[in-house]
Amino acid sequence: MKVAIKPRPIIMPCPVLVVGTYNEDGTPNIMTAAWGGVACSRPPCVTISLREATHSFGNIKRSGAFTVNIPSEKHVKQADYAGIVSGRDHNKFLDTALTHKKSEFVNAPIVMEFPYALECKLIKQIELGLHTMFIGEIMGIVADEGVIGNQNLPDIEKVRPILFGSSGSKFYYKVGNKLGDAYSIGKLTSLDE
Amino acid sequence: MKVAIKPRPIIMPCPVLVVGTYNEDGTPNIMTAAWGGVACSRPPCVTISLREATHSFGNIKRSGAFTVNIPSEKHVKQADYAGIVSGRDHNKFLDTALTHKKSEFVNAPIVMEFPYALECKLIKQIELGLHTMFIGEIMGIVADEGVIGNQNLPDIEKVRPILFGSSGSKFYYKVGNKLGDAYSIGKLTSLDE
Numbered sequence: 001m002k003v004a005i006k007p008r009p010i011i012m013p014c015p016v017l018v019v020g021t022y023n024e025d026g027t028p029n030i031m032t033a034a035w036g037g038v039a040c041s042r043p044p045c046v047t048i049s050l051r052e053a054t055h056s057f058g059n060i061k062r063s064g065a066f067t068v069n070i071p072s073e074k075h076v077k078q079a080d081y082a083g084i085v086s087g088r089d090h091n092k093f094l095d096t097a098l099t100h101k102k103s104e105f106v107n108a109p110i111v112m113e114f115p116y117a118l119e120c121k122l123i124k125q126i127e128l129g130l131h132t133m134f135i136g137e138i139m140g141i142v143a144d145e146g147v148i149g150n151q152n153l154p155d156i157e158k159v160r161p162i163l164f165g166s167s168g169s170k171f172y173y174k175v176g177n178k179l180g181d182a183y184s185i186g187k188l189t190s191l192d193e
Numbered sequence: 194m195k196v197a198i199k200p201r202p203i204i205m206p207c208p209v210l211v212v213g214t215y216n217e218d219g220t221p222n223i224m225t226a227a228w229g230g231v232a233c234s235r236p237p238c239v240t241i242s243l244r245e246a247t248h249s250f251g252n253i254k255r256s257g258a259f260t261v262n263i264p265s266e267k268h269v270k271q272a273d274y275a276g277i278v279s280g281r282d283h284n285k286f287l288d289t290a291l292t293h294k295k296s297e298f299v300n301a302p303i304v305m306e307f308p309y310a311l312e313c314k315l316i317k318q319i320e321l322g323l324h325t326m327f328i329g330e331i332m333g334i335v336a337d338e339g340v341i342g343n344q345n346l347p348d349i350e351k352v353r354p355i356l357f358g359s360s361g362s363k364f365y366y367k368v369g370n371k372l373g374d375a376y377s378i379g380k381l382t383s384l385d386e
Contacts, residue, residue, distance in 0.1 A: 001338045002305070004297075005345055007331040009237040010311070011230055012263055012347070012354035013206050013368060037204055037230025039242050040321035044202040047240060047326075049232050070205055076372045080379025104197075112195070118203070124319065128233035128328070133240075135321070138200040145194045152198055154205070156358040156366070161205035163356070163368060165349040170376060173349070175206060175356060176369030179269045183363060186273025 009035070014164040016079050016172065019048055020067035020100070020109045020117070021059035023087060028100045028109035030069070030092050031056040032083030034164040035131060044138040046118060049131035055087035060122060060134055065106035068118040068136070073160045075114060076172050105139035115159040116143035202228070207357040209272050209365065212241055213260035213293070213302045213310070214252035216280060221293045221302035223262070223285050224249040225276030227357040228324060237331040239311060242324040248280035253315060253327055258299035261311040261329070266353045268307060269365050298332035308352040309336035 014034040021029050035049035046068055050057045060066050071079040078096040085092065093100055100109040103119040110117045120136025149155025156175060163173040179185070207227040214222050228242035239261055243250045253259050264272040271289040278285065286293055293302040296312040303310045313329025342348025349368060356366040372378070 002335050003338050003341065005334045005336055005341070005347075007237045007311075007334055008346065009231040009234055009239060009331060010309070010334070010347055011208050011210070011239055011261070012349050012352055013208055013356055014231065015204050015206055017204070035231040035233070037240065038202040038207065038228040039240065039319075039326050040228070040324040041202055042323040043321070044200045045321050045324075046202060046204055047230065047232065068204070073372060077379045080373070080375060080377070082379070084376055084379055116203070118200075126232075126317065126319065126328070128236070128238050130235040131233040131238075133232050133328075135319070135326075138202060141198045141200055141203070142195050143198055145196050148196065148198070150362055153201065154198075154203055156205050156364075159205055162372060163206055164375065165368070165371070169343055170374070171349075172372040172375055172378070174369030174372055175358070176367030178358075179266060179355060179365040179367055180273070181363070182273060182357065182365055183277055184273070185365070186270045186275070186277055 016071060016162040016164050017048060018069040018071055018079055018082055018111060019056055020069055020111060021056050022063055022107060022109060023059060027091060028093055029055060029059060029087035030082045030111060032079050039135055045135055046120065047133050047135050049133045051131055063107045064122045065108040066120050066136060067103060067108045067110050068120060069111040069114045070116055070159060070161050071114050073162060073174055076162055079162065110142050115147040116141060116154050209264060209355040209357050210241060211262040211264055211272055211275055211304060212249055213262055213304060214249050215256055215300060215302060216252060220284060221286055222248060222252060222280035223275045223304060225272050232328055238328055239313065240326050240328050242326045244324055256300045257315045258301040259313050259329060260296060260301045260303050261313060262304040262307045263309055263352060263354050264307050266355060266367055269355055272355065303335050308340040309334060309347050
């Protein structure tokens with residue numbers, strides 16, 4: 001039976017995105033966000049939505065840039081930490097022992113331990129309410145050589161990204177087993193199998 | 194070692210979103226999209242990005258509404274099919290044997306077999322290039338009673354949503370095992386464990 005429930009922003013799965021920015025004094029900061037996704041293929045754009053209260057919000061407004069760093073399963077604690085405390089009063093790189101370098105394309109730091117990072121130039125910001133959506137054009141991508149797969153792209157089975165499981169309680173999940181080939185498993189001949 | 198790769202819109206994981214709209218003649222249509230995510234908590238908003246060439250693009254522009262239906266693992270073939278063919282020349286509900294009903298809140302159809310659907314009113318559209326991003330405010334949610342968990346919200350372990358694995362080749366994946374509690378596993382005391 002179908003039931004009506006109260007409107008809430010429930011997309012499944014949600015990604016775990018670690019947003020890199022520089023503070024006003026040049027120290028690097030990270031924060032973890034689950035509100036975001038791909039916005040466009042050409043030019044390649046992604047979105048992240050942040051509350052104005054966050055420290056990263058001001059950093060992006062000022063610098064016009066951010067990185068989107070994708071953590072692996074083994075970084076789940078560091079990614080969670082970056083979503084718990086604020087860059088206003090914590091140096092999250094020092095606290096987590098993560099390291100950084102500046103993007104060659106934009107004024108934002110890359111998390112060196114994570115599998116890959118999107119280097120984004122802020123092209124639009126849309127105020128929606130509690131969250132402002134930042135749209136970033138991807139100017140470069142830096143990846144660990146070891147996670148590169150076919151077509152010179154990061155391979156999800158090597159990256160081992162984390163999912164944010166939004167239900168009543170909040171959990172992180174691994175990526176599970178393969179279900180099938182996209183643009184193939186649903187061809188009409190197989191629909192009845 | 195880090196390597197630089199060509200900018201591409203690579204977020205991991207990507208969701209599998211089945212977008213419901215009405216054609217001009219009132220027949221319901223679905224298409225599958227992976228470019229999208231949460232945009233705001235209050236008001237609750239999500240984005241989906243579509244190419245102008247798609248049939249759903251015109252439907253959303255005309256009706257100012259769409260649903261975002263979340264398929265379960267068992268619907269992977271139907272979801273894939275909805276991303277392969279166009280609503281211009283296929284009735285995808287008939288082809289997949291999925292059924293529909295009209296949302297009570299917006300002028301868009303709900304896929305009855307899927308675990309839950311977000312009923313969205315179009316509030317903004319942002320032309321970015323190949324894709325236009327549609328921002329929808331969630332006016333209602335319809336869910337299977339059986340997937341509701343804590344706090345009257347869909348539970349990811351009951352919904353069993355699909356991931357779109359964007360690497361060189363494209364695959365669907367299941368959600369895997371739980372890694373830990375969000376806002377908890379990363380507390381400083383556990384960072385060194």
